[in-house]
Amino acid sequence: MAIGSLLVANRGEIAVRILRAAKALGIRTVQAYSAADADSLAVRMADEAVLIGPPPAAKSYLNGAAIIEAAKGHGADAIHPGYGFLAENADFAQSVEAAGLVFVGPSAQAIRLLGDKVAAREAARRAGVPTVPGSEGRIADARVARELAATMGFPVMIKAAAGGGGRGIRIVSDAGAFETQFAQASAEALAAFGDGSLYVERFIPRARHVEVQILGDGKNVIHCFERECSVQRRRQKVWEEAPAFGLTDPLRAALCESAVSLGRSVGYRGAGTVEYLYDPDEERFHFIEVNTRIQVEHPVTEMVTGIDLVAEMIRIAGGERLSIRQEDVRLEGHAVECRINAEDPAAGFAPQPGRVDGLAVPKGPGIRFDTMLYDGYTVPPFYDSLLGKLVVHGADRAEAISRMGQAVAALRIGGVKTTAPLHAALAASEELRAGQVHTRWLEDWLERTPLTRQEEVA
Amino acid sequence: MPKLEIRAPMPGVFYRRPSPDTPPFKADGDPLSPGEVVGLIEVMKSFHEVKAEVGGAALAFLAEDGDAIMAGQVLAEVED
Numbered sequence: 001m002a003i004g005s006l007l008v009a010n011r012g013e014i015a016v017r018i019l020r021a022a023k024a025l026g027i028r029t030v031q032a033y034s035a036a037d038a039d040s041l042a043v044r045m046a047d048e049a050v051l052i053g054p055p056p057a058a059k060s061y062l063n064g065a066a067i068i069e070a071a072k073g074h075g076a077d078a079i080h081p082g083y084g085f086l087a088e089n090a091d092f093a094q095s096v097e098a099a100g101l102v103f104v105g106p107s108a109q110a111i112r113l114l115g116d117k118v119a120a121r122e123a124a125r126r127a128g129v130p131t132v133p134g135s136e137g138r139i140a141d142a143r144v145a146r147e148l149a150a151t152m153g154f155p156v157m158i159k160a161a162a163g164g165g166g167r168g169i170r171i172v173s174d175a176g177a178f179e180t181q182f183a184q185a186s187a188e189a190l191a192a193f194g195d196g197s198l199y200v201e202r203f204i205p206r207a208r209h210v211e212v213q214i215l216g217d218g219k220n221v222i223h224c225f226e227r228e229c230s231v232q233r234r235r236q237k238v239w240e241e242a243p244a245f246g247l248t249d250p251l252r253a254a255l256c257e258s259a260v261s262l263g264r265s266v267g268y269r270g271a272g273t274v275e276y277l278y279d280p281d282e283e284r285f286h287f288i289e290v291n292t293r294i295q296v297e298h299p300v301t302e303m304v305t306g307i308d309l310v311a312e313m314i315r316i317a318g319g320e321r322l323s324i325r326q327e328d329v330r331l332e333g334h335a336v337e338c339r340i341n342a343e344d345p346a347a348g349f350a351p352q353p354g355r356v357d358g359l360a361v362p363k364g365p366g367i368r369f370d371t372m373l374y375d376g377y378t379v380p381p382f383y384d385s386l387l388g389k390l391v392v393h394g395a396d397r398a399e400a401i402s403r404m405g406q407a408v409a410a411l412r413i414g415g416v417k418t419t420a421p422l423h424a425a426l427a428a429s430e431e432l433r434a435g436q437v438h439t440r441w442l443e444d445w446l447e448r449t450p451l452t453r454q455e456e457v458a
Numbered sequence: 459m460p461k462l463e464i465r466a467p468m469p470g471v472f473y474r475r476p477s478p479d480t481p482p483f484k485a486d487g488d489p490l491s492p493g494e495v496v497g498l499i500e501v502m503k504s505f506h507e508v509k510a511e512v513g514g515a516a517l518a519f520l521a522e523d524g525d526a527i528m529a530g531q532v533l534a535e536v537e538d
Contacts (some may be wrong), residue, residue: 036526056471057528191477342502350503353469381469382526385502 003027003078003102003318007050007071008042010082011061013372013388014294015042018080030074032067032392034060036380041141041372055382061085064092068099078102078317084384087293088115104317106216106270106292113266114290118161124287127265129258132277132286134201142182146202150175155203158182160189160196167192171203177265206438208278208284210244212259213301213309215324216268217316222326223256224305227297230437231426233349234404238419238442239426240337242300245397245435248278255285260326271298271313280438298337298391299370303335303393334400335393338408338426340371341385344417346451353381358414362407366393369411379416380407387418397435401427421451461535462512466527470501472508474523482523490517490536497521497533503537 005028008015015031019042022029031046036055043049050070050080053060060066062085071079079096087105094108105111113121114370120136125131133152138161139145149156149172158181160168168189172183182198190196209232228244229237243252259274271294276285290450298309307324315323343349355378361369371388373379379387390406394400405427426432431445466472469499473485474482474497483495492513498505514536 056524058524351468351504353502381501382471383502 001077001102001319003104003314005030005074005076005078006104006314007032007067007074007076007079008046008082009061009067009071009079010085010087011037011042011372011383012386013370013408014082014296015040016045016372017370018082018310019045021308021314022080022173024308025311025314027314030071031074032061032070036382039207039377041374041377044285048074051339057085057383061307064095065371068095068101070282071096071101072099076101077316078104080104080314082099083293083296084450088291090115093343096126102317104270104314106268106272110266110268111292114292115274116161117159117289118197119285121199123266124262127258127262129262129274129287130285132201132204132288135199137199138197139199140197142179145198146178148174149178149200152200152202155205157201157203158185158198159201160185160193161199161393162189162193162195162197168198189191204277204279204286206440207278208244208280208437209275209439210247210255211273211291211295212256214259214263214268214272214274215307215309215312215316215322216263216270216272217320217322218267218269220322221260221268222322222329223260223265224301224307224309224323224329225331226252226255227300230298230439231432231442231447233442235439237297238339239423239432240300241397242304242335243331243402244278245369248283251285252281254358258287260284262287270316271309277439297337299368299389299391300335300337303332303366303368304327304333306332318441320354321413333393333395334397335391336400336404337389337391338404338423339386339419340388340390340411340413341419341421342387342416343385345422345446346362347417349419351381351385352416352418353379353380354416356387356410356413356415360410360411360412362390364407366403368392368409373413387413387416390423398433425449425451460538462514462538463507463532464497464510464512464534464536466521466529466531466533467508468499468506469502469527469529470499470506471524472521472523472527472533473498473500473505474519484517484519484520486509487516488519490514508533510536512536512538 086092090112096103188198206231228241231239273291368391
C-alpha cells in the first residue's frame with residue numbers, strides 16, 4: 001500500500017531528515033517524541049507530534065508498544081525507525097506488521113537473519129561473499145578455538161556472535177593467553193547481549209572499514225557504491241567518505257557486486273549496508289556484517305550518486321518497485337562527512353549537553369549540514385551526542401577534503417563545545433590526505449596530536 | 459540531626475546499581491564514607507561515577523534508579 005501518513009520513531013538529525021523526505025513525497029508526518037524532546041526541531045516540523053514517554057530511551061524511543069499505539073492513535077499507516085533504538089529490532093518490526101502497519105525497513109525475518117553475525121556470515125558465504133578466515137559458526141570450546149586459532153595464525157579476534165558497539169571483542173596475540181581471553185569475552189557477551197556465544201576470525205592489522213550501500217525492493221537489488229569509514233574512535237565512526245579511496249575499478253565492481261548478491265540471496269527490501277574489512281596489503285575485502293537500516297553516514301552516498309536514499313526506502317516500504325536501475329547509478333566526484341558531536345575533544349571527549357546559541361551554518365555549492373539544531377535549542381543529556389553532520393562534495397578527494405576544512409572553519413555552534421576542532425585538524429592532516437588511515441589510526445593520531453582547548457563562542 | 463546533601467555533578471539519567479542485574483552500590487540507611495560511589499549518571503551514552511564528597515551515619519536516596527536528573531539536583535542526603 002502507498003504510505004499516506006508516516007510516524008517517525010526516532011529523534012535528532014535523522015528524525016528531521018526523514019520528515020523532510022516524507023514531506024517531499026507528500027506524506028503526512030507524525031513525530032513520536034519523549035518528554036525531553038518536546039522542544040525539538042522534529043516536533044516543530046511534523047504535521048502532528050505525539051508524546052510517547054519520559055526522557056530515558058528505555059521508556060520512550062525503545063518502548064515499541066507505546067510507539068505502535070501512537071501510530072494507530074494518530075492515523076499513521078507506517079513507522080520509520082531511523083537508526084539505533086528499534087531500527088534493527090526484529091520483534092518490533094514483526095509487531096508493527098502484526099498491528100497492520102508498514103515497517104519502513106526489511107522484513108523481520110531478514111533483520112533476524114542478518115542481525116545474527118554468525119548466521120549472516122553463513123549467508124554471505126553461501127552467496128559467494130568472501131569472509132574473514134575463521135571458525136565456521138559458533139565455537140563453544142575454548143581449547144578447540146585455540147587450536148583453530150593456532151592453525152589460522154595469531155593474532156586472531158574473538159568476537160561475540162550477538163555483538164555490536166565493540167563489546168565482546170578480544171584481539172589475542174598468542175596461544176598462551178587465549179583460553180582466559182576466550183572465557184572473558186564470553187562472559188562479557190553474555191552480560192551485554194544475553195548470549196555468550198563466540199566465533200573466531202583472523203585479525204587483519206591496518207584494516208580499513210569499507211561498506212557498500214544497497215537498495216532492494218524484495219525482488220531487485222542494486223548498489224549505490226561504497227563508503228570509506230576507517231576513521232573511528234572507540235569503534236565509532238568519526239569521518240566518512242564516498243567512495244573509498246585507492247580501489248581499482250575491477251576491485252570496486254567485485255566488492256559492490258558481492259553486496260548485491262548477498263542482498264539478492266535474502267530477498268532484501270529497503271536500504272541496507274554490507275560492511276567489509278579491506279586489507280590494502282593484499283587488496284582483498286572480507287565481509288563483516290549487514291546493517292539492516294539507513295545509516296548515519298548515508299549522505300556521502302547521496303552526494304556522490306544524487307539518489308535520495310531515505311525517500312527511496314519510504315517508496316519501497318509503500319510497495320513500489322525500485323525507481324532506479326543499476327546502470328543509472330553513477331559515481332560523481334567525492335564526498336566527506338564529519339560527525340559534529342557535543343563532546344569536548346580537548347577534554348577526553350567529555351559530553352557537552354546544554355543550550356546552543358549563535359548557530360552559523362556554512363553555505364555554498366557542495367555543502368550540506370544535516371542537523372536538528374536551532375538557536376536557543378537545549379541539547380538534552382539523555383541521548384547520543386550527535387548534533388549534526390557536515391557533508392561536502394568535491395570533484396575529487398583532495399578538493400572534498402579542502403572544502404571540508406573551509407566548511408568546518410565556518411561552522412559556529414555557540415554555547416556547547418563540539419568536535420568541530422577535531423575535524424578541522426583532521427582535514428589538515430597530511431596522513432589523512434595521503435590516505436594512510438586504518439581503523440586504529442585515529443586513536444593513535446589523537447595521542448600524537450594534541451588538540452588545543454576551544455574558545456568559548458558567545 | 460543535620461543532613462548533608464549529595465548533588466548531581468551533571469544532568470542525565472541516574473542509576474543506583476552498576477548494571478541492571480546487580481545490587482545497588484548503596485542501600486537506604488547504609489553508612490557512607492567520603493569517596494564512596496553512590497551511583498552512576500548516564501550522560502549522552504557515557505557513564506560517570508557519582509562519588510560522595512561527604513560521609514555520614516545513614517544515607518537516604520531522593521532520586522530513584524533510572525530517574526532523569528538535572529545538574530545540581532539533590533540525589534541523596536546523609537545524616538552527619
